[in-house]
Amino acid sequence: MLFVPVYIIFIPIFTALVIYLFKNRYINYLALLAQAAITVLLVLYHYTYKGNYGDTLFWFGDWQTIGISLVNDEISESFLFLSVFSWWMVLIYTFEKGKTDHNFLFFLMFLQGVFLGLLQSNDLFNMFVFMELTTIIVTILIAYKKAGDSFRAGIYYLLLNTSGVLMFLIGIILLYNTFGTINVEQIGSLIHLYGEETVIRFSYVLMMGGIAVKSALFPVFTWLPRAHGVAASAISALLSGLVVKGGLYLFIRINGMYAGAAIDYTEFFYWVGAITAVVGVMFALSQKDIKQVLAYHTISQIGIVMMGLSSLHDTAMFYGGFLHIFNHALFKSLLFLGAGIIIKAYKTKKVGEIRGVMRAMPVVSVFMIIGMLSITGAPFFFWFISKSIIKYGIMDSGIKYWILFVVNIGTATSFIKLSQIFFGQKRMTIRLKRLPQRITLMTLAFACVALGNFYIQIGEGFFGLPLQEVTVADWAALFDYALALSIGLAFYKLVIEPDYKPVRYIRNFQMSFETANYLFVVFLVVMTVYFVVL
Amino acid sequence: MDPLLTFIVILVGMYGLSTSKNIIKSVFSVTIMESGVILLFLNLGNLEGGSIPIITQASEIIADPLPQALMITTIVIGSTVTALALMLCIKVFHHYGTVEWREILRRGGGK
Numbered sequence: 182m183l184f185v186p187v188y189i190i191f192i193p194i195f196t197a198l199v200i201y202l203f204k205n206r207y208i209n210y211l212a213l214l215a216q217a218a219i220t221v222l223l224v225l226y227h228y229t230y231k232g233n234y235g236d237t238l239f240w241f242g243d244w245q246t247i248g249i250s251l252v253n254d255e256i257s258e259s260f261l262f263l264s265v266f267s268w269w270m271v272l273i274y275t276f277e278k279g280k281t282d283h284n285f286l287f288f289l290m291f292l293q294g295v296f297l298g299l300l301q302s303n304d305l306f307n308m309f310v311f312m313e314l315t316t317i318i319v320t321i322l323i324a325y326k327k328a329g330d331s332f333r334a335g336i337y338y339l340l341l342n343t344s345g346v347l348m349f350l351i352g353i354i355l356l357y358n359t360f361g362t363i364n365v366e367q368i369g370s371l372i373h374l375y376g377e378e379t380v381i382r383f384s385y386v387l388m389m390g391g392i393a394v395k396s397a398l399f400p401v402f403t404w405l406p407r408a409h410g411v412a413a414s415a416i417s418a419l420l421s422g423l424v425v426k427g428g429l430y431l432f433i434r435i436n437g438m439y440a441g442a443a444i445d446y447t448e449f450f451y452w453v454g455a456i457t458a459v460v461g462v463m464f465a466l467s468q469k470d471i472k473q474v475l476a477y478h479t480i481s482q483i484g485i486v487m488m489g490l491s492s493l494h495d496t497a498m499f500y501g502g503f504l505h506i507f508n509h510a511l512f513k514s515l516l517f518l519g520a521g522i523i524i525k526a527y528k529t530k531k532v533g534e535i536r537g538v539m540r541a542m543p544v545v546s547v548f549m550i551i552g553m554l555s556i557t558g559a560p561f562f563f564w565f566i567s568k569s570i571i572k573y574g575i576m577d578s579g580i581k582y583w584i585l586f587v588v589n590i591g592t593a594t595s596f597i598k599l600s601q602i603f604f605g606q607k608r609m610t611i612r613l614k615r616l617p618q619r620i621t622l623m624t625l626a627f628a629c630v631a632l633g634n635f636y637i638q639i640g641e642g643f644f645g646l647p648l649q650e651v652t653v654a655d656w657a658a659l660f661d662y663a664l665a666l667s668i669g670l671a672f673y674k675l676v677i678e679p680d681y682k683p684v685r686y687i688r689n690f691q692m693s694f695e696t697a698n699y700l701f702v703v704f705l706v707v708m709t710v711y712f713v714v715l
Numbered sequence: 716m717d718p719l720l721t722f723i724v725i726l727v728g729m730y731g732l733s734t735s736k737n738i739i740k741s742v743f744s745v746t747i748m749e750s751g752v753i754l755l756f757l758n759l760g761n762l763e764g765g766s767i768p769i770i771t772q773a774s775e776i777i778a779d780p781l782p783q784a785l786m787i788t789t790i791v792i793g794s795t796v797t798a799l800a801l802m803l804c805i806k807v808f809h810h811y812g813t814v815e816w817r818e819i820l821r822r823g824g825g826k
Contacts, residue, residue, distance in 0.1 A: 306785050313792045317799060324803060329810030333819055336803040340741050343796050344732055347748055350789065351725070354756045357781070694741060694816045699733040 183239055185226040186251040186301045189219050189261070193294035201287045209276070212286055216272060220265055227258060234258075238303070238366075250364065252303040256503070260300050260430055263510055267423045268293050274518055274621040275415045285325065292318045292424075299427055305353045305363040308431065309346065312395065316342045319424060323412045334407040337694055341404045344698065345394025348705070352387035355380050369438045376442035382713040385444055388435050390705045396428025398487065399457040400700040402480050403692040406464070409476040414521025417472060421479040422514040426506050429486060433503075447491050449711055454487025455584045462591030466598075466677055467687040470530045471520050474599060475513065478556065481588060482509045488585070489571045498574025500646055505567040508632065512555035512564075515625040519549040522618060523602070532598065536605030546603055548622040553596045555629045557666070558589060560659060562633035566648065569658055586665065593669030598677060718758040724751030738807065738814040742800045749793040756782045756789075 196215035200208050230237050230253070237253045240246075253261070271289065295318060299311035316339060324335035353363060359380055360368050375381050397405040405425065409417045436446065461481030468474045486509065489502020522545050527535045539546045555562040568585075575581040632639060640648040677684060692700075728748025735741055760782030768780035804814055811819045 306788075310788060310792065313796070317792075317795060320799060320803070324806070327806075329807070332803050332806040332810060336738060336800060336807060339796065339800055339803065340732075340745055343745050344729075344748065347745075347752055350752055351755070354752070354759065357756075358759045363781075363785075691820050693736075693820060694738075695733050695736060698729075702729055702733055 182226060182229045183237075185222050186237070186239055186253065187241075188222055190294050190298045190301070192219055192222075193290045193297070197287045197290035197294070200283050200290065204283045208283070209286065212272060212290055213276070215290070216265070216269055220269070223261060223265060226253075227262075246364075246367075247362075249307060250303040251301045252366070253301055256433060257300050257430075259507070260426075261297060263426075263507055264293070264296055264300065264423055267419060267510060267514060270514055270518070270621050270625060271415050271419050273617050274418075276617045288318055288322055288325070289419075292322070296424065296427065300430060303365050305356065305365060305368075308434075309350050309353060312346050312349065312391075312427070312431075313343070315424065315427060316346060319408075319420060322416050322420075323408050325416070326411070326413055328411070330407075331411045334404075334411045337697075338404045338408045340694065341401065341697060341701070342394055344701065345391045345401070347391075348387045348394075349391030352384040352391070355384035355387070359384075365434065365438050369441060371441075372439060373441035373443075376444075379713055381442055382444070383709065385435075385439055385442070386705060386708045386712050389432075389446075389708060390701070392428050392431050392435065393453075393704065394428075394701065396425060396432065396487075397457075397480055397483055398453050399460060399484070400704045401697060402457065402461070403697045405480055406473055406476040409479060410470065410473045414472075414517055414524065417476070418514040418517035418521075421476065421517060422510040425479065425483065426510065429483070429490065429506060432487075432490060444712060446712075449708075450491035451488055451581070454484045454489075454491055455581070456484070457481070457487060458484030458588045459584065459591075460484075462588050462595065464687060464690075465595045466591060467684045469532055469688065471524065471532050471535070471599065471602075472517070472530055474532065474595060475516055475520060478592065478595065479509075479513060481592065482513070482556075485571070485585070485588065489567075489574070492574055496574065497570055501567045501570030501574065504570070504640075505564065508555070508563045508567055508629075511625055511628050511632065512552045515548060515552040515622060515629065516556070518618070518625070519545055519552060519622055522622075523549075532602060535602040537603075537607040539603040540607035544619060545622065548626045550600075550603070551626040551629055553600060555633070557593050557596050558662060560662065562629060563636060565633065565658070565662070566636045569655065572658070586661065589661070589665040590668050590672065593665045594672045594677060597666075597669055597673045718755055721751050721755040721758060724748075724754060727751070736816055738804050738816060738819075739801075741816075742797060742804065745800070746793065746797055749789070753786045753789055753793075756786055 192215050196211055200211060234252075234254045237251075239251045241249045241251075268289075275285070275289075292315065295311055295314045299308065299315060302308045302311060320335045320339040323338060324331050356368055357363050359375055359378070360371050362368060372381065394401045394404075409421050412420065458481045461477050461479075461484055465474050465477035465481060468477060482505070486502045486505050489498050489500075489505060492498035492502070523535060523538055523542070524530055526542065529535060538549075555564055558564040558568050568589075572582065572585065575585070637648050640646040725748050728744045728746075728751055731744030731747060732741055735744060760779035762776065762778045765776045765778045768777045768783065770777065807819060808814050811822050813819060813822070
């Protein structure tokens with residue numbers, strides 16, 4: 182059982198290679214088989230080590246204390262389950278009998294192995310290697326459609342993320358120079374010795390800079406809407422739902438490592454998250470392209486997750502953000518995959534041109550509505566619960582509370598706009614009835630509803646969290662939701678639908694690559710001033 | 716060489732990234748930055764008067780082998796990134812007829 186972390190990294194990679202070698206009609210099933218094998222191994226692993234994660238430390242090649250190692254805890258294991266689930270969804274969604282396009286499957290399976298490696302790594306340099314490999318493979322997947330805009334988005338993504346990851350590498354080098362090791366646990370146990378040193382603070386700044394680029398925080402988020410807006414829908418779902426969370430996962434891990442240095446990051450990252458959330462919603466409101474709207478909402482939701490995660494490790498608010506990662510993965514995948522079906526049927530991405538989906542595709546519409554209710558935070562859906570937890574953490578501070586409320590209003594407005602596609606007359610569409618796609622949507626919608634209604638059992642079973650105090654019958658929260666919806670409706674009718682000049686201006690706003698990089702440097706300087714100088 | 720001097724190489728790369736308006740120049744800037752990082756780490760692992768890290772006698776003074784082992788990986792990854800970026804550059808040129816960042820954003824119409 183100790184070898185399972187290695188198996189779940191290498192089974193997908195070897196499967197990818199075998200698929201690439203034997204390109205025939207039946208080899209596609211091998212991907213499903215490998216996925217099933219990973220799932221079984223992971224479940225067995227979970228039941229073997231449940232409760233005592235100290236035993237999961239695995240050293241490669243018996244080089245005790247100086248070699249490469251993998252380790253798991255509750256957080257990484259829940260991420261592992263989430264990733265394997267997301268890959269199941271994408272594999273089933275894109276599955277076709279006798280498909281001839283094996284290259285796509287090759288990159289998809291390879292990315293899974295690399296991503297699972299990133300989650301389990303106990304070694305800073307391995308984290309760097311896996312981050313960089315993820316960047317490269319994701320670039321290829323973004324550019325996979327071979328259209329002009331996807332190449333443009335691909336190179337933008339590749340260069341910006343590479344410069345971010347190089348900053349992460351400089352941070353690793355500074356740490357190695359101080360401690361003589363790159364093992365996360367060993368550095369974590371030694372870091373209190375030099376916690377006040379400038380070098381350590383500066384390495385923290387550089388690492389957080391790299392993570393900010395990877396997870397699309399405020400000044401460096403411009404790659405995300407391009408990349409997620411132009412990729413194929415299944416890839417968008419995977420990137421938005423899961424891969425961008427790799428950055429947030431590293432945020433948790435690296436801050437855990439720096440815990441001994443007593444760096445006070447709570448206020449700073451709370452405000453970074455809040456600005457990200459507000460800016461993301463602002464851009465999403467102005468967009469007319471259905472996938473751009475969803476991509477900008479990913480940014481705003483990442484901001485909300487950051488608002489929760491910025492709080493310290495053992496507080497309830499941290500778990501609010503942490504649970505929202507899972508929540509967001511489910512409903513954003515659902516929305517992207519559903520949007521993919523609608524875009525294929527209507528042959529357009531413009532929200533204004535798609536009408537009458539409810540009559541043309543009733544089944545898909547129901548699932549899309551479930552996704553929309555989830556993202557706006559309706560009662561009986563999980564975002565209602567995690568939002569309540571985050572709200573509880575910031576109840577004392579007035580302005581922090583109002584920022585969350587403003588983001589809620591923005592989200593409600595934006596999805597009132599998107600929901601217009603359901604109404605209107607039925608149009609001639611291409612009939613596409615594919616069973617695997619429907620199964621995927623149904624599973625995701627079911628998971629959204631199940632998480633929202635059985636949150637007490639799930640919170641206790643997986644994370645050991647007592648969630649009994651959060652109830653749906655919280656009248657203040659219900660009133661908040663109704664208020665956000667009604668303000669959103671008024672805002673949509675008065676401001677967004679007439680399409681005034683500021684809205685058009687925000688829609689046409691574009692950030693060139695060098696400006697984005699300039700902002701990245703500015704962000705690093707600001708962090709240096711905040712964490713090192715002050 | 717002072718390790719701090721290698722920070723100048725990294726800063727040159729950062730400067731190039733945040734000012735150059737051409738995709739090819741951006742790719743070069745990333746490469747320069749990467750060279751700076753590699754030089755930095757090799758410098759830190761260097762030992763004045765030490766020999767190569769292949770142990771033949773127990774008493775020999777050797778340089779730290781870990782930076783060299785790690786940096787060879789970084790070089791491999793860096794060359795992959797450069798190759799992929801240049802390939803995408805060619806494709807962008809085929810589709811838009813230019814490799815200027817602002818120009819391809821304008822001609823693409825929107826995001």
